Amino acid sequence: GENVEQHPSTLSVQEGDSAVIKCTYSDSASNYFPWYKQELGKGPQLIIDIRSNVGEKKDQRIAVTLNKTAKHFSLHITETQPEDSAVYFCAASPPYYGGSQGNLIFGKGTKLSVKP
Amino acid sequence: KAGVTQTPRYLIKTRGQQVTLSCSPISGHRSVSWYQQTPGQGLQFLFEYFSETQRNKGNFPGRFSGRQFSNSRSEMNVSTLELGDSALYLCASSLDAGISSYEQYFGPGTRLTVT
Numbered sequence: 394g395e396n397v398e399q400h401p402s403t404l405s406v407q408e409g410d411s412a413v414i415k416c417t418y419s420d421s422a423s424n425y426f427p428w429y430k431q432e433l434g435k436g437p438q439l440i441i442d443i444r445s446n447v448g449e450k451k452d453q454r455i456a457v458t459l460n461k462t463a464k465h466f467s468l469h470i471t472e473t474q475p476e477d478s479a480v481y482f483c484a485a486s487p488p489y490y491g492g493s494q495g496n497l498i499f500g501k502g503t504k505l506s507v508k509p
Numbered sequence: 510k511a512g513v514t515q516t517p518r519y520l521i522k523t524r525g526q527q528v529t530l531s532c533s534p535i536s537g538h539r540s541v542s543w544y545q546q547t548p549g550q551g552l553q554f555l556f557e558y559f560s561e562t563q564r565n566k567g568n569f570p571g572r573f574s575g576r577q578f579s580n581s582r583s584e585m586n587v588s589t590l591e592l593g594d595s596a597l598y599l600c601a602s603s604l605d606a607g608i609s610s611y612e613q614y615f616g617p618g619t620r621l622t623v624t
Contacts, residue, residue, distance in 0.1 A: 425611045436513075436599055436615035437552075444611070482552065486611065496542070496565045497601075497613060499552040 395420040395487045399500025414503045416483035417465040425486035426466050430479045473507045480504050513602050513616035521622045527588040530619045534581050534602030541583040546597040595623045
């Protein structure tokens with residue numbers, strides 16, 4: 394089955410710097426890759442996603458890149474702010490017969506700390 | 510539009526008991542997925558329901574079960590609780606209609622503690 398590896402497990406940056414989190418996946422049939430931000434005491438919040446037919450997607454300070462050949466995708470956060478501090482999870486969605494995409498396989502998470 | 514709601518938010522149970530958790534998806538969303546989150550194993554997929562039918566299932570024992578009602582609300586049940594079942598149980602809903610159907614939106618979770 395699908396397996397997702399995420400690195401690094403912790404990341405500390407100065408406010409204003411960029412942060413990059415990388416994930417690799419094993420199932421070449423996976424076709425959807427979301428990123429979630431989880432703050433303490435809350436559920437994961439979808440921040441950006443990318444489908445397998447797209448190489449890059451950007452939303453203000455956040456961008457995601459996908460390399461299908463190498464089976465890896467990355468989250469880029471520019472001009473980091475203290476409120477970006479949280480745990481970030483990548484995920485991959487392998488297709489399931491019947492059209493289900495409800496099965497997200499998550500990485501172990503990256504704890505991002507942005508120092509003022 | 511209201512987000513995904515889960516009840517109760519916190520629960521303490523004793524080993525051997527059973528528990529039922531509830532999830533109300535975003536209005537109009539038809540798919541509901543359940544996940545277990547623990548410090549050791551991270552986020553793991555339990556099962557997905559669509560149109561009152563289980564459409565996908567993860568690698569959890571049969572003690573974990575769920576159902577979905579005609580209004581898309583979902584419940585999950587854990588029988589014969591074990592200490593290792595202590596976790597944050599998260600529900601996520603998805604529109605499941607066309608190109609936006611992949612996006613899953615999570616609720617705040619139910620924190621289950623088994624003593």
